[in-house]
Amino acid sequence: MIIARILGTVVSTQKDERLSGKKLLIVRPINVDGTDTTGYVVAVDTVGAGFHERVLVVAGSSARLAQGMKDVPVDAAIVGVIDTVNVKDD
């Protein structure tokens, strides 16, 4: 899983019918210290995350294992909202 920050939303009307009703969010992968990396990913929200929150994103076929995502054509799903990240200082 990667840590990402929610930067925006995506609205799509014409899409696979199995995606209807799913919330699509734009997320940016971030480092464990909270600093931004580059790039964006469109991920399906399964937990009700909000704008600018840090979240856990599962990528690949495991994204389909999230709640309500069975047989849904997704490869990135938000499966958790992060409260804290503690990393040992080297």
Add this chain to the structure above:
Amino acid sequence: MQLARVIGTVVSTVKNDSLVGRKLLVVQTVDKNLQATGKPMVAVDAVGAGVGELVFWCRGKEASFPFKREDTPTDCTIVGIVDSEQHVTR
């Protein structure tokens, strides 16, 4: 599977129901000389690993196999603890 060092923990309250009770750890992949390589990932713990330990983790859909494999959304799971650094021969 990849060799990695556990460098931290992640706390998440709002998450996918099937992840409730699972320990989330930050792992930093290391090379054969045990030097950090690549970006840290968030992994689900399947073996009871702790911060500072050398472990190996599994990526992809197979990462869900230690748990209820049809509904545990993880693409990164710690599946073993290396006994000691002396056991990594190169």
